[in-house]
Amino acid sequence: MARVDLGPMNGISSATVTSITAELLGQGLISELPPETIRSGGRGRPKTLIQLNPDAAFVICVKVSINEIQIVVGDFTGQIRHSTHHPLTTLTLTQDDLCAVLEEKIEAIRADVCDTFHYLAGICLAIQGVVSPNSGLIIWSPALSFRNAPISERLTTTFGCPVLLENDANCIARALTSHPEYAAYPNLIVIMLGYGIGMSVLIDGKPFLGTNGSAAEFGHTKYEPGGALCACGRRGCIEAYASDYALYREARAMLTLPPGDSAHPSDAQMQALNQMAMEGDPVASQIYSKAGRALGYGIANVLALFNPDLVLITGSGVRGFEAMRPAMEEAIDDALVEELIGPSRLATSPWDRDMTFLGGIAMTLHATDLQTLAGCQASA
Amino acid sequence: MARVDLGPMNGISSATVTSITAELLGQGLISELPPETIRSGGRGRPKTLIQLNPDAAFVICVKVSINEIQIVVGDFTGQIRHSTHHPLTTLTLTQDDLCAVLEEKIEAIRADVCDTFHYLAGICLAIQGVVSPNSGLIIWSPALSFRNAPISERLTTTFGCPVLLENDANCIARALTSHPEYAAYPNLIVIMLGYGIGMSVLIDGKPFLGTNGSAAEFGHTKYEPGGALCACGRRGCIEAYASDYALYREARAMLTLPPGDSAHPSDAQMQALNQMAMEGDPVASQIYSKAGRALGYGIANVLALFNPDLVLITGSGVRGFEAMRPAMEEAIDDALVEELIGPSRLATSPWDRDMTFLGGIAMTLHATDLQTLAGCQASA
DNA sequence: GCATTTACTTTAGGTGATAAATTAAAGCGC
DNA sequence: GCGCTTTAATTTATCACCTAAAGTAAATGC
Numbered sequence: 001m002a003r004v005d006l007g008p009m010n011g012i013s014s015a016t017v018t019s020i021t022a023e024l025l026g027q028g029l030i031s032e033l034p035p036e037t038i039r040s041g042g043r044g045r046p047k048t049l050i051q052l053n054p055d056a057a058f059v060i061c062v063k064v065s066i067n068e069i070q071i072v073v074g075d076f077t078g079q080i081r082h083s084t085h086h087p088l089t090t091l092t093l094t095q096d097d098l099c100a101v102l103e104e105k106i107e108a109i110r111a112d113v114c115d116t117f118h119y120l121a122g123i124c125l126a127i128q129g130v131v132s133p134n135s136g137l138i139i140w141s142p143a144l145s146f147r148n149a150p151i152s153e154r155l156t157t158t159f160g161c162p163v164l165l166e167n168d169a170n171c172i173a174r175a176l177t178s179h180p181e182y183a184a185y186p187n188l189i190v191i192m193l194g195y196g197i198g199m200s201v202l203i204d205g206k207p208f209l210g211t212n213g214s215a216a217e218f219g220h221t222k223y224e225p226g227g228a229l230c231a232c233g234r235r236g237c238i239e240a241y242a243s244d245y246a247l248y249r250e251a252r253a254m255l256t257l258p259p260g261d262s263a264h265p266s267d268a269q270m271q272a273l274n275q276m277a278m279e280g281d282p283v284a285s286q287i288y289s290k291a292g293r294a295l296g297y298g299i300a301n302v303l304a305l306f307n308p309d310l311v312l313i314t315g316s317g318v319r320g321f322e323a324m325r326p327a328m329e330e331a332i333d334d335a336l337v338e339e340l341i342g343p344s345r346l347a348t349s350p351w352d353r354d355m356t357f358l359g360g361i362a363m364t365l366h367a368t369d370l371q372t373l374a375g376c377q378a379s380a
Numbered sequence: 381m382a383r384v385d386l387g388p389m390n391g392i393s394s395a396t397v398t399s400i401t402a403e404l405l406g407q408g409l410i411s412e413l414p415p416e417t418i419r420s421g422g423r424g425r426p427k428t429l430i431q432l433n434p435d436a437a438f439v440i441c442v443k444v445s446i447n448e449i450q451i452v453v454g455d456f457t458g459q460i461r462h463s464t465h466h467p468l469t470t471l472t473l474t475q476d477d478l479c480a481v482l483e484e485k486i487e488a489i490r491a492d493v494c495d496t497f498h499y500l501a502g503i504c505l506a507i508q509g510v511v512s513p514n515s516g517l518i519i520w521s522p523a524l525s526f527r528n529a530p531i532s533e534r535l536t537t538t539f540g541c542p543v544l545l546e547n548d549a550n551c552i553a554r555a556l557t558s559h560p561e562y563a564a565y566p567n568l569i570v571i572m573l574g575y576g577i578g579m580s581v582l583i584d585g586k587p588f589l590g591t592n593g594s595a596a597e598f599g600h601t602k603y604e605p606g607g608a609l610c611a612c613g614r615r616g617c618i619e620a621y622a623s624d625y626a627l628y629r630e631a632r633a634m635l636t637l638p639p640g641d642s643a644h645p646s647d648a649q650m651q652a653l654n655q656m657a658m659e660g661d662p663v664a665s666q667i668y669s670k671a672g673r674a675l676g677y678g679i680a681n682v683l684a685l686f687n688p689d690l691v692l693i694t695g696s697g698v699r700g701f702e703a704m705r706p707a708m709e710e711a712i713d714d715a716l717v718e719e720l721i722g723p724s725r726l727a728t729s730p731w732d733r734d735m736t737f738l739g740g741i742a743m744t745l746h747a748t749d750l751q752t753l754a755g756c757q758a759s760a
Numbered sequence: 761g762c763a764t765t766t767a768c769t770t771t772a773g774g775t776g777a778t779a780a781a782t783t784a785a786a787g788c789g790c
Numbered sequence: 791g792c793g794c795t796t797t798a799a800t801t802t803a804t805c806a807c808c809t810a811a812a813g814t815a816a817a818t819g820c
Contacts, residue, residue, distance in 0.1 A: 210687025307590025424766025
C-alpha cells in the first residue's frame with residue numbers, strides 16, 4: 001500500500017498521511033518495502049509501498065470449546081503464526097480452574113514467542129455462548145458449568161494487556177468481513193450451522209451485541225411452539241430441528257449409522273448422515289427437508305427484522321446444507337412477500353476452523369490502542 | 381439551561397460553551413432568559429439561563445395515513461404550534477397526485493406561518509410502510525397504491541429545504557426517547573399495536589433501518605406457518621392474530637358488535653371489543669388470549685435476536701393489551717430460558733396521536749444543519 | 761464592605777489537519 | 791543526454807478548533 005492511496009481512502013490529505021506514517025515508521029509499527037518490489041509501469045515517481053511490520057506485536061487468541069481449548073498466536077498483520085490445542089474436560093472446571101489453566105498455557109506460549117515479537121497487543125478469548133464483551137463476563141456457555149464469570153479481569157491483571165472476550169460467532173463473522181467478496185456488505189448476517197446454531201449480526205460492519213451480549217440468538221428463536229426439544233430446555237427452537245444433534249437424534253431411530261454418543265454426534269457420524277442425505281436416501285432427505293423448513297421460517301423472521309444485505313450460511317454443518325436448501329427456500333417464499341425479502345441475498349461460505357482465530361485476532365488488533373503500543377515499543 | 385451545565389454535559393470546556401453560545405445568540409437561534417426567572421437559593425453569581433428561540437425556525441411534519449393526511453407545524457423547540465387534517469382517498473392517488481396535494485397543502489401552511497417564523501428548517505413525511513430515508517423512496521405503503529416513489533426529491537426542489545422521509549413507527553419511537561423515563565435505554569424496541577402491527581428498533585438511540593428501510597417488520601414475523609391470513613397475503617404472521625383487523629375478524633363471527641366494514645374496524649368497534657375482553661366476556665377473552673400468545677412468541681424472538689433494554693408496547697391497540705398480557709407472558713416464558721430473556725424489560729406506554737408528529741419534528745430538527753440555518757437566518 | 765462563592769469571558773497557546781509550494785524520482789521525446 | 795512531463799512524497803505556513811488559566815461579574819454571608 002502506497003502513501004498516495006491512503007489519503008483518499010481515509011479521507012485525509014497527503015500531508016497528514018506523511019506525518020502519520022513518519023511517526024509509525026519511527027515507532028517501528030510499519031516499514032517501507034524495498035523499491036524494486038513494484039514495477040510501476042507508468043511514468044512519474046514510483047510509489048513507495050509501506051506495510052505493517054508483522055513482528056511489531058502479537059495477539060494470543062484462545063478458543064474455549066467443549067472438552068478442548070485451542071491457543072494460537074497471531075502477528076501484527078493478523079496472520080496465524082503458531083497454534084496448539086489441549087484436550088480438557090471443560091464441563092468439570094471451576095472458574096478458578098479455568099483461569100489457572102488459561103494463565104499457564106498462555107504464559108507458556110508468551111514465553112515461547114517473546115523473542116520473535118516485541119509486544120503482546122492483547123489476548124482474545126473466543127467462546128460459544130453468551131458473553132458480555134464490555135463487562136468481561138462469561139454469562140453462559142455450553143462448554144462450561146459455571147455462569148457469570150468475570151474472566152477477562154483476572155487475565156488483564158496477570159498479563160497486563162487488554163483482554164477481549166468475544167462470542168465465537170462474532171469472531172467468525174469478523175473474519176468473513178475481511179474477505180473482499182463480503183466486505184461490500186455493511187449489514188451482514190452470518191449463521192453458523194454445527195453442533196448448535198449460532199448467528200452473528202454485523203450492522204455497519206460492527207457486531208451487534210445487544211444489551212448484555214446475548215443478541216442474535218437465532219438458534220433459540222421459535223419454529224413451532226411446543227415442538228422439538230432443544231438443548232436449552234425449551235421446545236420448538238430452530239436449533240432443535242437443524243443442528244447436528246437434532247438431525248442425528250431424528251436419524252438414529254431410523255437409520256444405521258456409526259456408533260457413538262447420540263447426544264453429541266461425532267464428525268464421522270455427521271459426515272455419514274450428510275452423505276446419505278446428499279445421495280438422496282429418502283429417510284435422511286426427509287430429515288434434512290424438515291430441518292430446512294425450520295431454518296427457512298427462522299431466516300424469514302431474520303429477514304423481516306434485520307433486512308440485511310446478505311445472509312451467509314457457514315459452520316461445519318454447511319456441508320449438509322444443500323440437502324436442506326429446497327425446503328428452506330420454499331419456506332422463505334411461503335413466509336414473506338417479496339417486498340419484505342427486499343434486496344437480501346442468501347449465500348453459503350465454506351467452513352474453515354481457523355476463522356474463529358482470524359476474526360478474533362483481527363478484532364483484538366483493531367481494538368489495540370496504537371498510543372499504548374507505541375509506548376511499549378519505545379521502551380522495549 | 382445554564383452555560384455552566386452545558387460544558388460537562390457535552391464534554392467541552394466552559395470557554396467553548398461561551399464561544400458557541402455567543403455565536404448562536406448573534407444568529408438569533410438561542411436567547412437569554414431574563415435573570416429573575418431563577419431564584420438561585422445558593423451563593424455566587426446566578427446562572428444565566430439560555431433557551432432555544434422557539435421562533436428561530438419551523439418544521440412541517442406531514443403524516444400520510446389511509447384516507448387522511450395530517451399536517452402540523454413544529455417550532456424550533458419541537459412543540460406543535462399548528463395542526464390541520466384533510467380527508468383524502470389516498471388509495472386512488474397517483475404519485476403525481478400525491479405530490480401535487482402535498483405541495484398545495486404545505487405551501488398554504490408555509491404562507492400562513494411565515495410571519496411568525498424566520499425559516500423553514502425542514503419537512504418531515506411520516507408514513508406507514510416501507511420507506512428508504514436515505515434515497516427518499518416510498519417503497520411500499522398500505523395507504524398508497526403505487527410503489528417505489530421518489531417523493532422527497534420533488535418536495536426538496538419545490539421548497540428548497542431538506543425533506544425527511546420516515547416510517548411512522550420510527551417517529552413514534554423517537555418521540556418516546558425524549559421521554560425522560562425511557563431516555564436511559566439506548567437499545568429500545570417499540571411495538572405499535574393498531575390496525576396493523578408496527579415496530580421500531582432503536583440501537584444506541586438511533587432507528588435501525590436495515591439495508592432498504594424494511595427492517596423491524598415485526599408484524600410479519602411468523603407465529604405459525606400456514607396459520608391465519610395476513611393483510612400482506614401470507615399466512616401465520618403475528619399481525620394476523622394480534623392486530624385490530626385480526627381481532628375483529630375473529631370476533632364478528634361470534635359476537636354482537638357495532639356494524640361497519642369488518643376488514644377496517646372503526647375506533648368505536650374496536651373500543652366495544654376491547655371493553656368486552658377487559659370485562660371478562662369469555663369469547664372476547666379467548667380471542668385476546670390467542671392474540672397474546674402469538675404476540676408473546678413473536679416478542680420472544682425479538683428478545684432472542686435483539687436483546688434490548690426495554691420493549692415498549694404502545695399504539696391505539698394498547699388499550700386492549702391487558703387482556704392479552706397473561707397469555708403473552710406465558711408464551712414468552714415458554715419460549716425462552718431466563719438467560720435469553722436477560723435484562724430485557726417489557727412495559728406499555730399510553731397512546732397519544734401526536735407522538736408521530738413530535739418524533740418527526742424532533743428528527744427533522746436533529747438533522748438540521750445549523751450552518752445552513754444560520755446562513756438563512758442572517759439573510760432574512 | 762470585604763471575603764467568598766459561583767458564573768461567565770478573555771487571552772494566549774496547543775493540537776491537528778490542510779492547501780500550496782517544494783522536492784524527489786521516475787519516463788518520454790528529441 | 792538533457793530538459794519536460796508526470797506522479798509521489800515532504801515541507802511550510804496557516805487555519806480552525808478547543809482549552810487551561812487568568813480575569814471579570816454578580817450574587818451571598820458575616
